[in-house]
Amino acid sequence: MRYLSPNTLDDAFDLLTSNDLTVVAGGTDFFPSRQRHELHTDILDVTRINGLSGINLVDGRWRIGAATSWTDIARADLPVAFRGLQMAAREVGSLQIQNSGTIAGNLCNASPAADGVPPLLTLEASVELGSARGFREVPLSEFITGVRKTALSDDEIVTAIYLPDPPKGTVGHFEKLGARRYLVISITMTSVIIGLNENRRINYARVAVGAASAVAQRLDQLEADLIGKSPETVEVSSEHLAPLSPIDDVRGDAAFRLDAVAEQCVRAIAEAGQHHG
Numbered sequence: 147m148r149y150l151s152p153n154t155l156d157d158a159f160d161l162l163t164s165n166d167l168t169v170v171a172g173g174t175d176f177f178p179s180r181q182r183h184e185l186h187t188d189i190l191d192v193t194r195i196n197g198l199s200g201i202n203l204v205d206g207r208w209r210i211g212a213a214t215s216w217t218d219i220a221r222a223d224l225p226v227a228f229r230g231l232q233m234a235a236r237e238v239g240s241l242q243i244q245n246s247g248t249i250a251g252n253l254c255n256a257s258p259a260a261d262g263v264p265p266l267l268t269l270e271a272s273v274e275l276g277s278a279r280g281f282r283e284v285p286l287s288e289f290i291t292g293v294r295k296t297a298l299s300d301d302e303i304v305t306a307i308y309l310p311d312p313p314k315g316t317v318g319h320f321e322k323l324g325a326r327r328y329l330v331i332s333i334t335m336t337s338v339i340i341g342l343n344e345n346r347r348i349n350y351a352r353v354a355v356g357a358a359s360a361v362a363q364r365l366d367q368l369e370a371d372l373i374g375k376s377p378e379t380v381e382v383s384s385e386h387l388a389p390l391s392p393i394d395d396v397r398g399d400a401a402f403r404l405d406a407v408a409e410q411c412v413r414a415i416a417e418a419g420q421h422h423g
Contacts, residue, residue, distance in 0.1 A: 150189040153196055155305065159278040161190055162301045169303050171213050172246035174239065175255040177238030192303055206307040212250035220251065226421065232338040233263040237322050238262065247389040250304035253286070256294045259357040263290065264337035265320055267354035267364055269309045276305040281306065290361050316341040316350055321410040322418025325397065333398045334359040336410035339378060340418045348372045355413060358392040358403050365389060368411065382408040
């Protein structure tokens with residue numbers, strides 16, 4: 147087994163083109179998944195690539211480098227619409243995991259319970275993929291295609307996450323349900339971003355739910371029905387939850403998950419309204 151740690155994207159692309167490699171950033175999902183099995187693949191560590199970390203506003207869009215840690219995201223000076231993403235960043239495992247784990251690693255692992263995905267969906271994120279062939283951008287809603295499946299080709303790596311600058315005054319919130327307060331896989335999680343007009347009626351709404359379907363989902367009908375409502379009087383119906391397809395497992399059955407999501411939506415929207423300026 148070889149451990150490769152290039153400093154430039156070009157070197158990383160060349161290595162991917164000519165070798166069969168497993169791409170690793172923080173490794174916080176990859177190495178535990180190996181359990182006690184030996185590694186039989188060469189590792190490409192992307193965390194030392196120049197320019198692959200950091201958060202910047204460029205041409206009206208926020209760019210989060212693929213190797214940016216959850217700790218860096220949680221501590222960044224970002225608009226209040228990013229509050230849900232920063233709350234989720236503080237829920238990704240322990241402090242040690244947050245220091246090592248990266249935003250792109252969370253997406254590429256493609257777990258239905260990945261904490262970062264719902265808030266990124268509400269922020270209408272897109273994923274930049276790079277290879278020796280060039281770069282392409284894919285909406286996050288199309289990047290994760292199933293459980294542990296993504297749109298990445300074998301010769302590509304994620305290089306950045308792009309987020310349009312949210313409308314001024316919008317506020318984000320994140321709700322996570324687990325069997326305990328910390329260090330737990332989500333039973334359900336909900337992220338929202340809302341904006342309010344001068345009469346405190348919702349005029350902008352984004353709602354996304356994770357751990358209740360194979361891939362996290364936006365609730366488009368709920369978003370549409372929220373417009374004109376007060377954040378304190380929101381009701382969530384079964385029709386609003388139609389995009390979800392929760393499973394029964396040891397952490398909760400499908401009916402419980404749907405009930406939990408409905409309550410999380412109500413709480414998250416009310417909380418975002420409370421933090422609205």
